[in-house]
Amino acid sequence: MARIPDAFIDDLLARTDIVEVVGARVPLKKQGKEYAARCPFHDERSASFTVSPTKQFYHCFGCGAHGTAISFLINYDRLEFLDAVDELARRAGMEVPREAVQHQQNQDSRDLYAVLDASARFFQRQLAGSDKARAYLEARGVDEATRTLFGIGYAPDGYSALKDALGSDARRIQLLERGGMFSRNERGHVYDKFRDRVMFPIADRRGRTIAFGGRVLDKQDGPKYLNSPETPLFHKGRELYGLWQVRQVNQKIDRLVVVEGYMDVVSLFQFGVTCAVATLGTATTPDHAELLFRNAADVYFCFDGDAAGQRAGWRALESVLPRMKDGRQALFLFLPNGEDPDSIVRKEGAEGFAARLAQATPLSQFFFDELSKEINLGTLDGKARLAEKAKPLLAQIPDGAFGDLMRAQLTRITGVGANPPPAPRRVPPRSTARGPQQRPSLVRSAIVRVLHAPSLALDVPTPYTFAGLRQPGVELLIELLDIIRTRPDITPGALLEHFAEREELPALQQLMIQDLPGEEPAWRQELHDAVIQLEKQTLQQRLDQLLAKQRAQGLDETDKYELRELLKIRAGGH
DSSP, rough: OOOOOOOHHHHHHHHHOHHHHHHTTOOOOOEEEEEEEEOTOOSSSOOOOOTTTTTTEEEEEOOOOOOOOHHHHHSSSOOOOOHHHHHHHHHHHHOOOOHHHHHHHHHHHHHHHHHHHEEEEEHHHHHHHHHHHHHHHHHTOOOOHHHHHTEEEOOOOOOSHHHHHHHHHHHHHHHHHHTTEEEOOSSOOOOSSSEEEEEEEEEEETTTTTEEEEEEESTSSSSEEEEEEOOOOOOGGOOOBBHHHHHHOSSSOOOEEEOOOHHHHHHHHHHTTTEEEEEESOOHHHHHHHHHHOSSSEEEEESSHHHHHHHHHHHHHHHHHGGGGGOEEEEEEEEEEOHHHHHHHHHHHHHHHHHHHHEEEEEEHHHHHHTTTTTTTTTTHHHHHHHHHHHHTTTTSSHHHHHHHHHHHHHHHHHHSSSSOOOOOOOOOOSSOTTTHHHHHHHHHHHHHHHHGGGHHHHHHHOOOOTTOOSSSSHHHHHHHHHHHTTTTTHHHHHHHTTSSSSTHHHHHHHSSSOOOOOOHHHHHHHHHHHHHHHHHHHHHHHHHHHHHHHHHHHOOHHHHHHHHHHHHHTTOO
């Protein structure tokens, strides 16, 4: 994917009023210099969600959601990064820069999307003219509105119906083959991949057709489902069938239900359960898990109750476990043998299906139940075996209350701690160096002011003479100053987003949201004073090094000259 220049992103965010973007979607109330609301990303009663017009940044004190106008659109409107940038650029009257290579790549992609969309429309026209395909869908209770919502069609029998209709030239045939619509025999002849099947278009997160699933009308005619192969547009481990439709129907997605088949999704929608999605002929992958939790905090995995369904459930658990941040829930519903979501919702309706979901097994219970199978927990050996199996899996859970509770549960079951006890806290010896109590607050003071008003960093002279100071946070301060120097228009929110995947983020986030007294002129002077003090500490650090070397082994002429110069500088009061 071509990269959008940082300078453009900074300019875009500088021209975007985050209050307008958020306020168009969430009711905001002014509170002092900022705006507040109930958080749109988790359920709450208090207004812990704040939007800062000066920092161009939003933050929730409840769930920790934070970011710029771009990340808000990604998370609230569920847009991809490039789509969010395009949306804000249109609002600001800006054109997103694209290189010539990217233009060509985009043209190829547009052509590929176009032939797949044409294929979907071709299949829909064929459905209108096929009595047996319509009869099949009517027998399954799929009405016209649901067919339209999902773009369901029919691939006619024969080997060249699609090719004859759309393959008007060599270029189109090549595009259709790249899109996975043709197969090729041993003699190199291409023919329609989907024949005599009900067709389910697979949409990406923008609603564009990227692939198809085809279901046979007669169970005797080959594999029940046939999916598009992997293509430049389609990677089955990253896509979820029905997610586009869920987004269209629901303004807010409280939960997602993961099922196995296309017809399961369609039937659930038909009966009013409009939160169902399906993996595409593959087990739940880590990409699926991330996509699911990006769209809903509660995810239900609904599988058959047989051994295969249990295995599918465990694979789903393994994928979601590393993504179980606090506030997220994964639950597992195993249906009676011989039943699937399609048959259950027909018999019991949406209320009956909802009642089954209410009885779903939480991840925590499923985790320990599965690991404990064939283990005798009445023996010490059995408890040790369970602890051994559980520990590496529990280590994947992100830090937080859920991980702590899971480890506590393991301890209750086995008596064995999931982690070794923490080492005793060692109190560092008191330093004799000058001003040790000042050092952390000086660096912190500089970082806070740079975060709140990035342009202040441009006043810090280069090269940074305190860069060699051995003190926590100095490297981070230097990195912040360098980022701002190369991106002078960066906003506070965009500066924080630079650290989105970094371990420093939580600390920077806390510094960003604190109330910094005073105004920008005062912050500028405070930053200047902090830098002066850091430079003095750096000078003293080097003096201490040279004096220690002099006592230990003596100094050469270069060292003696440096020592004299440093002493002069210190005496001069620099």
